[in-house]
């Protein structure tokens with residue numbers, strides 16, 4: 001249930017950005033959201049509709065692109081989605097020291113406005 005504060009900042013950021021560029025109405029907001037963030041796109045849209053009620057972002061569609069969780073082998077540098085690694089071992093070299101390279105992000109990719 002952390003969509004609420006996150007959506008509040010998203011609405012604030014896109015409205016600021018649109019006003020800076022003299023735009024009158026935001027029609028679409030595209031977000032990139034890591035798999036690990038646990039954010040539910042429907043919840044973001046739900047809160048967005050409420051929070052943006054009296055702003056120029058009212059009625060905008062929120063599109064969420066999921067970024068998969070990816071891991072990297074420390075020994076050989078092989079990088080792939082987590083499910084490519086069997087039992088947390090590298091399929092190339094057998095190394096078991098994996099680090100996360102993506103999956104936790106959340107950012108505004110772009111907005112459409114008039």
Ligand SMILES: [Zn+2]
Pocket residue numbers: 073074075076077078090091092093094095
């Ligand atoms: Zn490896």
